Amino acid sequence: MTSGEIAFEQAYLTDLHERVDALREQAAAREATDFWRGELARLASVEDGLCFGRLDLRDGSRVYIGRLGLFEDDQPLLLDWRAPAARPFYTATAVDPHGVRRRRRITTRGRTVVALDDELLDAETGGDDLVGEGALLAALTADRTGRMHEIVTTLQAEQDRIVRDEHHGVLVVQGGPGTGKTAVALHRLAYLLYTRPQLRTRGVLVLGPSRVFLDYIGQVLPGLGEHTVVTATLSELWPGSPAEWVESAEVKGRADMADRVAAAVHAKVRVPDEAVEVGFEQQVLRLEPRACRRAVDSARERGLPYNQAKLVFDQEIVDRLASDSADRMESVVLTESGEAIDGGSADGRLSAADLRALAAAGVVVDFDFEGPRQVLDDTDRAGLRAALLADTGVRRVLDGLWPPLTAEQVITDLLGTPVRSTADLPLLDEAAAVLGEHGVPTFGHVVVDEAQELSAMDWRMVVRRCPTRSMTVVGDLAQTGSAAGATGWAEVLRPHVGERWRLAQLTVNYRT
Structure with a gap:
């Protein structure tokens, strides 16, 4: 290594940092908006290792x-x-x-160039001006710091192919220990954010096996120019989750638990065998089993989650009750003392005699009519439906037939014990999805690390948060430790993405 080459690169690096400083000052002056706050964070994150390489091309040009x-x-x-x-x-x-x-690799400490390493790739052009040791040897003999921060400077060709893979479905990165699969997945994420800027508005999620691990890899993305990525463990996808593990985790992780959860929810709906009497003001209305069955079928045919379907059911039943109540009021009109004004016409509508009696009682009526008239107009009937829906007794009947539920209630009833383990969390999430209890945050792309440990129910929880089905999945099937974990990528991915997944293999162990 020559002092002249070091001085040359130092001057260039100093100029680059001065330009970044100028950009940082501009961003600081406009910090009031989220964009400029984000730009400030981005510029700060590239302070260390701003420039790490140079390419000298055969045409005489140079690229940093x-x-x-x-x-x-x-x-x-x-x-x-x-x-x-x-x-x-x-x-x-x-x-x-x-x-x-x-190819020149430039090693810096802060804003200082401390080492250069050149590789001659075109022997015909000569290599008298080369400095440093071999790039791979330098990478392998470098002191370890416990950080993944500098991997961007040493990505190998096999890794780079995966980083720049443009597959829009699920890309599985399979590799043994030391192959750099996690680093590759994170670099791919940074690459996708660069080439698909729409992901920034949709959000990106990185799932890891533990918070300690996520804090460790959290050093990588800011150093790659990205700082807006959400990181979480699987259990953190459900707020306030417990951390205890239990023996039945393998059973709870099976795919058929989704059907059991759905069945447990739908079993809560009851169709009575006999007519149900519903007290409303001074009336006792009858709700027939056939009407209940029609309302249940109508609500379920909409394909809505349980709680939203309940709203349809409640409205159908209330419409039926309101119609019955209105018919009664139309067929018999009472005076203030409670006596019938007239027996009504044969079809249950008010006759001309009824209308004359109402007029005599001080009710304004229109005598320009053709046949029997109705007392209740559309506004009256809408008010009647609203009154029925708000009535405590009516609500008690509705909730008895189609009960309001929570995810915790469903899973507690299904398991026979309170929710208390990590393996229960995907079941809670499944129940919440069936109920429509809440909308989960969704992301444009999801990275899943140590993916071989996820159960079938875990995968349902993860996929629910990525409607685009755009994922980078990292794992090694040979290292599966969970009894509920994966034994093959196809079996866990095909139920969710069909054939929209691809396997990429890492074969070189760079650690040893």
């Missing part, structure tokens, strides 16, 4: 690679590592140099 893009008059001073033009930094080889003569 870093954590974000910087331009001057549309000319790139620093290419974002995710840009297509930066890809040869990761994929160029002596066999296929992609037009690259030399």
Whole structure:
């Protein structure tokens, strides 16, 4: 390594940092909006390792690679590592140099260049000006810090192919220990955020096996220029979740538990065998079993969640009761003393005699009629339905036939014990989905780490949060430790995405 080369790269790095400082000052002056606050955070996150590579091309041009893009008059001073033009930094080889003569890796500490490492990829151009040791050797012998922060500088070709995979469904990254599968998944996430900016508005979720692990990998994305990603453990998808594990976790994780939860919910709806008497004001209305059955069928045919279907059921029953109550009021009209004014016409409507009697009683009527008239207009009938729906006795009957439920109540009744374990959480989520109890937050892309440990019910909970079915799934089936975990990717993914998934293998152990 020569001091002249170090000085040259130091001057260039200093200029880049000065430009970032200027951008940071501009963002700080506009910090009132969420966008500029986010821009400030992004600029701060790339402070360490702003520029980490350089490509010298055969045509004599030079390209610097870093954590974000910087331009001057549309000319790139620093290419974002995710840009297509930066890809040869990761994929160029002596066999296929992609037009690259030399690849230089630049190691920095803060804003200081501390080391350079060159690789000659085109032997015909000569290599007298090379500095440093071999790139892979340098990466393997570097001191470990317990951080994944610098992996962006050493991605290998096999890893880069997966990072830039454009598959829009589920991409499974399968690899043994030391293959860098988690780092690859996170870099792919950063790449997708760069190439699919719409994901920023839809949100991105990273699921990990533990909060400690998520804090560890949380160092990666900010260093890649991304800081708006949500991280969570599986249990944190359900708020206020417990952490205890129980023996029946394997049973609770089976896919058929979804059917059992749905059946438990639907079994709560009751159709009476005999007519139900409903007291309303001075009337006793009768609700026939046939009317209840029609209301239940009508509500279920809508395909709505349980609690929303209950609203349909309640309205159908109230309409039936309101119609019966209105018919009674139409057929017999009473004076203030409770005596019948007239017996009514044969079809149950008010006759001309009824109308004359009402007029005599001070009720304004229209005598320009053709046949019997109705006392209740549409507004009156709507008011009657509202009164029935608000009546305590009527509500008691409605809730007895189609009870309001909570997810905790359903699962407690199903299991026979209170909800208390991590394995219960997907069941709670399933019950909430069947009930329509709440809307879960959804994301445009989800990364699942240690995915081999998820049960079939866990997968239902995860997929529910990703309606686009765009995921990066990371795992190693050979390391499955949970009795409810996966034994094959197809069996856990096909029920949710069909054939919209792809397997990518990592084969090189870079750790050893």
